[in-house]
Amino acid sequence: MEMRALEDIEMAEDITPPLFPLTSALHDSFLSTHCSSCFSLLPNPPISHSPLLHYCSLKCSLSHSDPLTAAFFSIHPLPDASSDTSDLRASLRLLHLHLLLSHPSPSLSPPPHRIFGLLTNRHKLMTPQNGSEVFLKLREAANAIAALRRKIYADISPGTALEEAVLCLVLTNAVDVQDSIGQTIGIAVYAPTFSWINHSCSPNACYRFETPSDSFTTRFRIAPSCTDFVSDEGTCRQMGNVRSNILDFMREDFQGNGPRVVVRSIKRIKKGEAVTIAYCDLLQPKARRQSELWSRYQFVCSCQRCSAVPLTYVDHALQEISAVKVELLDSAPISNFDHDTAVRRIDEYVDNAITEYLSIGSPESCCEKLQNLLTFGFRDEQVEDGEGKQPVSLRLHPSHFLLLNAYTALTSAYKVRSCDLLALSSEMDKDNENRHNALTMSKTSAAYALFLAGATHHLFLFEPSLIASAANCWVVAGESLLILARHSSLWATTTNTSDWGFPLGKRMCSNCSWVDEFNGSRIHGRRIQADFREFSIGISNCIASISRKCWSFLTHGCPYLKAFTDPFDFSWPKTNDGDIGGHGIDRSCACSKTKDICFECEPQDSNQERESISGLGIHCLYYGGYLASICYGYHSHLASQIQNILNDLN
Structure with a gap:
């Protein structure tokens, strides 16, 4: 049927x-x-x-x-x-x-x-x-x-x-x-x-x-x-x-x-x-989807994506793992490890960290465990080389489906930690250590939200059916960035924020007109005229340009994310000979690779930093709204959520 x-x-x-x-x-x-x-x-x-x-x-x-x-x-x-x-x-x-x-x-x-x-x-x-x-x-x-x-x-x-x-x-x-x-x-x-x-x-x-x-x-x-x-x-x-x-x-x-x-x-x-339509989560690799569909519906999917030989790029990225022997301290990969066993063990590790956070309310433990996984890899002993099992370090591709779950959890956990620290800080003490740490936590939360949106967008360009996931991730990223930019108590240590506001008209990008076109479509029901793919790539290019101006600032103190040049970089993280020991993540400043301003190296007015972050947040919100309008129409819950956020800004 x-x-x-x-x-x-x-x-x-x-x-x-x-x-x-x-x-x-x-x-x-x-x-x-x-x-x-x-x-x-x-x-x-x-x-x-x-x-x-x-x-x-x-x-x-x-x-x-x-x-x-x-x-x-x-x-x-x-x-x-x-x-x-x-x-x-x-x-x-x-x-x-x-x-x-x-x-x-x-x-x-x-x-x-x-x-x-x-x-x-x-x-x-x-x-x-x-x-x-x-x-x-x-x-x-x-x-x-x-x-x-x-x-x-x-x-x-x-x-x-x-x-x-x-x-x-x-x-x-x-x-x-x-x-x-x-x-x-x-x-x-x-x-x-x-x-x-x-x-x-x-x-x-x-x-x-x-x-x-x-x-x-x-x-x-x-x-x-x-x-x-x-x-x-x-x-x-x-x-x-x-x-x-x-x-x-x-x-x-x-x-x-x-x-x-x-x-x-x-x-x-x-x-x-x-x-x-989709009966399961499409941001899972083929084996996971097939298992879920068989368990619930008792059929094996034979759609074009599942039948592709070799695997589609998206399914390959969602499950790609690199394994190296710990003793060798080099990046030479090994292939004789049990992929399914590795995924199961890492899945259990991630799930335990997230479950502990959600059920016990321990964001600190969740952040520590997931950051260790991202930065140092996962230690495992399962490879036989004639002398028994040897320890290996397993690393997941930045778009691996387990890491997408980790980014989501870290976005939430760092946000909670930031709010907790702000509650402990004193309004009278502008140099309060809790306030400074709260700013770092809020930046990290926004950085992971932006990185998750970039990862989902990267996969979406190869598999258009992921449009709903991309829409949700861009909205979350936009909201997280705006929470960071608008929270005056986070920035009170470096600037006078008494007369700093968010006039929306000044946040519109001079390099693109899609925001106005989206507003006209949403309010008046007009169809956006540009070709969808051309339009989507144009919007994301504009977001990428703005992101480079504040990526180093957002990722300061987060070794894993600093290994990427920007939130649209989905190559394997840069490593060196000390990588296995956890010291090889490239911590050098991104300003060495780009001509954009680096707020970490050059002291800047905090208002300038906030301007870039707020503009980036608004762009992310509108892009998420555009994608959501395709999936759900212009009056969906995501469109209402975006409008409420923007109304608050004004």
Whole structure:
């Protein structure tokens, strides 16, 4: 099954109207703050018919009436905080809907391979021989639901086949739902008009979620494409009728509630071409993507990116590792090391550092561990050379997917450390050591955010499907740079900031006109006229030019980042003979390689430094907004976030 374009579709166009879900469920942690029907924030007080579910209005309460869910959780209380019941609650609602629409009674017929036109994957997921944790949880939930139904209905046949099929359907077809600020708050399952859109690791479309207040006029510009096949629901045409009946039922009885999804093109799509989206994180190497897709959806991706021989440049960069023997103290690489074992061990190291930071609240430990990994490499002993295992130093390519995670964590951890130090500093003591260290931490946070944006952009130029990741990274970089530039208490040691402001008009770049063009597009809905690739490269070149003026200043005190000439340099870091011992990172000033001003070597007015950083931040924000407008439209949560930041500046 797949969806194909009914006409030629240009980049950055909505190709479906907002689609309502068949079933949806908030994650447990949001049940007390969001409406269980439409997922909007709850009023005070909310409407509640049970200790579990709360609603923002009577309409949502009535449309979300579900006796199976109410009966189930009256018997089975919510588990502890370590687990989540959203999959189970979504399955109960879908089963309730299936029972209402099924004739004859589904209890008297075998479970179909498809329900509402959606593949259940029961025959793959419910295989006892695999003994997986997923199988055990599915079987336990199916038994509990079947026991409940036998108390309610008299004609229930033995077994749990239908319950298993519905649970597997949700596991296979559910997508994560994000709210207006981009956080994942629940899951939803949509009808075939969305769920039949296949996966690709180089997709030509993406999707966004809309609130009930958003207006829409988009028509369907895609249609299902399949060959007739024999199944419990008959031919493809008959399945289309089933889909139509479902939508009619939801409009009449569900009143159109639930988180709505809109599909949008991120590339040009020709008439008759299959529309594809991503089912997994595209900033992972091929093996990781394939493992995730098989684990959840039970298929092996054979898209153009996955089928490329040799690997695409992006997939190679995302997994490239260099290994050298510690005793040799040189950079001669070795090849007889276990790549998968190395990745697993480094992954555990990075994950432990980040988990410790997030769960225990230890940014200092996280920074120390990840900085050691970046600067000195990862020590491992696994290479056999006839004398037993020899210690090796493993280094990851600057665009390796584990390092992208490390940059993200360091951006946050250094920001937290800066805020903590500022809280300890004295307003009266302008030379306070805490204040000075806070400035260094804030600079490092902004530098890692900018480096992450540069790395993602570097990969995006080779794989345009990474546009959404690039958009988010540029917005984070812009915000981090502006936090650094505007925080007067950070700069109070070197300059009088009493009359220093951010008049936005003075921050516009004299070398490019794309900021004004983007503003016109965002405000008036005009299409940007320049060729996308030409436009993107032009913008990034302008950002790179500004970055060189303050890169040395931002990376002062950070040996790893100083090894790169600028945030767009993604060659291997410069090293020398002492590299293995951790002393070979090139700490020389970047001014030796460029004619730009180096704030570290030449004392400059702090206002000049702040001018460059604030201008760079604004450029990053606008570029992120431009990319986000392609993925999500001009009124997305990222566009609103950017506008709020810029309003604060003025």
